[in-house]
Amino acid sequence: MPRIPGGLTVMRSVERAPGFATALLTPLGLLYCVCLLAPISYFLAVSFLRYSPDQLYTSTFTLDNYTRLLFDLYNQNVVLSTFRIAATVTLITLVLGYALAYFLSRASPAWRALLMFLVIAPLMTGVIVRTYGWIVLLGGDGLINQLLLALGLVSRPLQLLNSEATVIVALTHLMLPFMTFPIFSTLVTQDPLLVPAASTLGARSLRAFFEVTVPLSRSGIVMGSVLVFTLSAGSVVTPALLGGRTVMMMGQMIYQLVLSTFNWPLASAFAAVLVFCQFLVVFAYLRRARNVAQP
Amino acid sequence: MSLSPDAACASMAGSQTERVREPVLELSAAGRHGFMLLIVGLYVFLLAPLLVVIFASFSPDQRNVYSLSQASLHWYREFAASENFRSAFVFSIWLATVASVCATVIGFVTAYGVVRFLDRRREMGKAIAMLPMMVPHILISLSLLLVLTRFPVPELAALVVGHVLICLPFALAGIVASLEGIPHDLEAAASTLGASRLRVLTEVTLPLVAPGVLSALIFSFIISFGDVDIALFLSGPGRTTLPIEIFSFIQWESSPVIAAITTVQIFLIVAFGLAVERLVGLRAAMRI
Numbered sequence: 001m002p003r004i005p006g007g008l009t010v011m012r013s014v015e016r017a018p019g020f021a022t023a024l025l026t027p028l029g030l031l032y033c034v035c036l037l038a039p040i041s042y043f044l045a046v047s048f049l050r051y052s053p054d055q056l057y058t059s060t061f062t063l064d065n066y067t068r069l070l071f072d073l074y075n076q077n078v079v080l081s082t083f084r085i086a087a088t089v090t091l092i093t094l095v096l097g098y099a100l101a102y103f104l105s106r107a108s109p110a111w112r113a114l115l116m117f118l119v120i121a122p123l124m125t126g127v128i129v130r131t132y133g134w135i136v137l138l139g140g141d142g143l144i145n146q147l148l149l150a151l152g153l154v155s156r157p158l159q160l161l162n163s164e165a166t167v168i169v170a171l172t173h174l175m176l177p178f179m180t181f182p183i184f185s186t187l188v189t190q191d192p193l194l195v196p197a198a199s200t201l202g203a204r205s206l207r208a209f210f211e212v213t214v215p216l217s218r219s220g221i222v223m224g225s226v227l228v229f230t231l232s233a234g235s236v237v238t239p240a241l242l243g244g245r246t247v248m249m250m251g252q253m254i255y256q257l258v259l260s261t262f263n264w265p266l267a268s269a270f271a272a273v274l275v276f277c278q279f280l281v282v283f284a285y286l287r288r289a290r291n292v293a294q295p
Numbered sequence: 296m297s298l299s300p301d302a303a304c305a306s307m308a309g310s311q312t313e314r315v316r317e318p319v320l321e322l323s324a325a326g327r328h329g330f331m332l333l334i335v336g337l338y339v340f341l342l343a344p345l346l347v348v349i350f351a352s353f354s355p356d357q358r359n360v361y362s363l364s365q366a367s368l369h370w371y372r373e374f375a376a377s378e379n380f381r382s383a384f385v386f387s388i389w390l391a392t393v394a395s396v397c398a399t400v401i402g403f404v405t406a407y408g409v410v411r412f413l414d415r416r417r418e419m420g421k422a423i424a425m426l427p428m429m430v431p432h433i434l435i436s437l438s439l440l441l442v443l444t445r446f447p448v449p450e451l452a453a454l455v456v457g458h459v460l461i462c463l464p465f466a467l468a469g470i471v472a473s474l475e476g477i478p479h480d481l482e483a484a485a486s487t488l489g490a491s492r493l494r495v496l497t498e499v500t501l502p503l504v505a506p507g508v509l510s511a512l513i514f515s516f517i518i519s520f521g522d523v524d525i526a527l528f529l530s531g532p533g534r535t536t537l538p539i540e541i542f543s544f545i546q547w548e549s550s551p552v553i554a555a556i557t558t559v560q561i562f563l564i565v566a567f568g569l570a571v572e573r574l575v576g577l578r579a580a581m582r583i
Binding site: 020021024025027028031032035036037039040042043046056096099100103113117118119120121122124125126127128129130132133134135136137139142143173176230234236237240241251254255258259264267268271274275278282 | 330333334337338340341342343344345347348351401404405407408409411412413420423424426427429430431432433434435437438439440441442444445456459460463467492517520521522523524527528538541542545546549553554557560561564565567568569572
């Protein structure tokens with residue numbers, strides 16, 4: 001430790017006080033172990049147990065739940081449509097979010113705070129409020145249908161709710177900020193002289209954009225895509241309210257298995273597959289991020 | 296229209312401020328207008344579902360009528376008269392208060408430990424603290440529900456724990472950021488002058504990070520108040536949160552009373568959001 005002339009010892013930036021440090025870190029450690037890791041491990045372990053209609057599970061080991069999930073046509077369809085919807089939402093938000101992030105990164109500082117608040121404020125009102133907003137907007141007597149009727153474009157209200165497209169639109173709305181801000185962070189730190197420099201070297205404007213600006217924002221693109229993909233793959237309430245009978249995603253499936261058929265083992269297998277796929281995506285992201293850091 | 300080399304050189308000769316403001320992607324006039332149209336469209340897309348709810352809440356009858364001359368507070372009275380929605384609203388506020396206070400206290404204690412006492416393992420400590428953000432929230436609530444059905448745990452406790460868990464990463468990350476922002480010399484000075492560790496913490500550190508702690512508290516409240524994934528499985532008679540009450544109602548029917556309730560919620564949350572924006576900036580608080 002550095003000593004100052006008076007003979008006093010100056011505290012270092014990191015103190016040596018094992019007892020105090022342990023006391024500070026114990027509450028969170030205990031909470032996570034007892035209330036997060038243990039219950040999740042227990043729940044995921046149930047996926048290897050046999051289902052029984054009159055108790056939660058029987059303690060016989062089986063892989064049945066996974067074979068039912070992977071080879072049953074209906075369940076296969078649920079898994080595939082989950083990832084199809086999540087991937088579509090990710091692609092759409094990527095294009096729209098990039099445009100919005102680009103606009104925000106070039107907006108004048110005086111307006112930027114307000115413009116960003118308007119993007120982030122809807123995010124905080126919660127999933128239910130925003131999903132309900134889409135019901136009001138697209139319902140039989142919703143604003144869109146009233147406008148179409150008033151303009152004489154249609155003679156009866158259109159059926160706009162209860163389709164996969166509705167779910168995709170609403171999820172895009174929910175996820176757009178999660179894509180916009182990571183990209184914004186990488187755009188706003190870019191040297192604004194890079195593109196003029198590329199132009200000086202003869203690159204045309206769009207080429208400079210796609211060969212200089214976009215590759216430099218890659219970490220934001222990857223981060224935003226991972227966030228949007230994992231969040232939309234795990235959604236329950238939005239597809240349940242806007243998809244009607246036509247859409248079934250894994251989150252809804254888990255909800256129904258647990259609350260109406262009490263099939264915990266199969267629900268657990270669905271959850272395990274969902275988490276496994278999400279971790280695959282995050283893992284791919286981390287590898288990618290490392291490659292970007294060390295080309 | 297591409298930027299010609301001459302134009303680029305000319306613009307580079309400009310002053311520093313001009314250079315920074317320079318539009319980086321040079322588009323033709325049509326392209327620029329198209330881009331601005333897209334941006335305006337995106338803002339309409341983002342805000343329309345909320346604005347439409349606010350308008351529908353003033354509608355005079357069952358249909359969603361959007362006219363200012365017929366505006367009525369009928370559905371707000373309906374909300375106030377509805378026992379279910381009122382008690383769900385009160386319960387949500389109670390739950391969000393308890394969960395955000397717990398999350399902020401645990402978050403502060405942990406953040407202080409991580410920033411001050413973990414040396415080389417600090418990044419690992421931060422990553423572990425973010426754990427609840429990395430698993431889907433329905434997995435957390437299902438696991439807690441399973442525990443409830445197997446062990447004699449009070450049901451309310453599971454709901455509170457679930458909410459504390461989802462608020463913690465946000466609270467913690469916010470407080471870690473503000474602790475890292477204050478110079479450590481001040482604490483060192485107080486300690487050199489003979490203040491006990493506890494006194495340093497309460498009289499030097501806490502006042503310095505107060506804005507960060509307060510915004511963590513408000514932000515945790517917002518997260519808890521808007522949550523559906525945790526409450527979806529852990530709600531029950533007498534402990535139904537407002538979003539779940541709305542969810543179960545609109546699964547079967549639609550009524551502008553929901554618009555009135557969600558309008559109240561929108562204004563509440565936006566007011567809290569403005570407070571966080573003032574304190575530390577919303578984007579920093581959201582971790583995106």
